[in-house]
Amino acid sequence: MSIADWPRDAIEAMLARALELKDLRRRRVPVRSLDGCSVLLYFAKPSLRTFVTFEVGVAELGGTAVYLPPGQVQLGEREPPEDVARNLSRWCHGIVARTYGHDVLQTLATHATVPVINALTDWLHPCQAMADALTMHEHGDLRTDPLTYIGDGNNMCHSLINLAACLGMRLVVSTPAGYAPDPAVVNPALERGAKSGAEIRFVADPREAVKGAAFIYTDVWASMGQESEAEARRRVFRPFQVNAELVALAPGARILHCLPAHRGEEITADVFESERAIVFDQAENRLHAQKAILELLIAS
Numbered sequence: 001m002s003i004a005d006w007p008r009d010a011i012e013a014m015l016a017r018a019l020e021l022k023d024l025r026r027r028r029v030p031v032r033s034l035d036g037c038s039v040l041l042y043f044a045k046p047s048l049r050t051f052v053t054f055e056v057g058v059a060e061l062g063g064t065a066v067y068l069p070p071g072q073v074q075l076g077e078r079e080p081p082e083d084v085a086r087n088l089s090r091w092c093h094g095i096v097a098r099t100y101g102h103d104v105l106q107t108l109a110t111h112a113t114v115p116v117i118n119a120l121t122d123w124l125h126p127c128q129a130m131a132d133a134l135t136m137h138e139h140g141d142l143r144t145d146p147l148t149y150i151g152d153g154n155n156m157c158h159s160l161i162n163l164a165a166c167l168g169m170r171l172v173v174s175t176p177a178g179y180a181p182d183p184a185v186v187n188p189a190l191e192r193g194a195k196s197g198a199e200i201r202f203v204a205d206p207r208e209a210v211k212g213a214a215f216i217y218t219d220v221w222a223s224m225g226q227e228s229e230a231e232a233r234r235r236v237f238r239p240f241q242v243n244a245e246l247v248a249l250a251p252g253a254r255i256l257h258c259l260p261a262h263r264g265e266e267i268t269a270d271v272f273e274s275e276r277a278i279v280f281d282q283a284e285n286r287l288h289a290q291k292a293i294l295e296l297l298i299a300s
Contacts, residue, residue, distance in 0.1 A: 034063030129159035145214035153181035174209035
């Protein structure tokens with residue numbers, strides 16, 4: 001399941017629980033909801049925030065995190081994903097998987113008999129979107145404060161569109177021609193958004209897109225696996241850089257980035273380091289949002 005498949009009240013409950021867990025951690029109150037549980041971490045892609053926050057999150061909830069290096073299992077080469085999923089289900093209470101192809105994650109989820117959590121694929125990044133929602137809630141109002149996403153119509157953009165449709169948010173997406181989010185994500189989200197009260201718009205000009213924004217979000221121009229396209233993408237995406245000139249069109253808007261950031265490309269160093277940037281609040285909230293996800297899917 002993705003955010004697109006969850007009912008609104010379940011997403012809101014996870015966000016509320018994430019806030020509780022954040023407060024409990026601040027007060028050093030132990031939470032042992034995963035006591036006796038083992039969670040398998042499979043990361044085919046490099047990771048800082050996702051890996052550390054899942055490993056720490058499992059430990060803080062009283063569980064055991066088991067890291068399975070991709071070279072150890074050689075998923076799809078030494079053994080098919082279907083068999084790996086069925087084996088892991090006999091030993092672990094949950095699987096956290098970060099893969100390139102979304103189909104690999106879907107195969108694991110289909111054949112596992114324990115919950116499989118999407119820690120990022122080329123298609124979606126739902127755990128980041130949950131942390132983003134938590135961060136925007138702490139700094140504003142999710143239902144009324146407009147969010148503008150500037151850049152590539154990638155996995156992060158897809159997940160923010162799903163989030164907006166689920167929670168009834170106001171979202172503007174601005175991407176270069178040829179780099180728009182996939183209609184397979186957009187069309188169902190627009191249908192759901194019509195029911196949730198969401199306002200999702202697509203504006204070609206980033207200068208127009210940021211006007212009235214309470215939050216401005218960007219991501220790297222070339223994601224993992226797109227390194228060969230990096231130079232061509234720099235030329236296409238240059239007008240979509242989040243810089244001082246652009247953010248001046250949205251006075252007071254907070255700046256979001258899922259990290260890692262390439263200063264001087266999608267965002268300038270002065271904007272990234274400004275007081276308006278809340279990117280490390282987002283990074284911190286990965287821990288709390290993911291602990292709430294782990295509790296809901298595994299502890300229950």
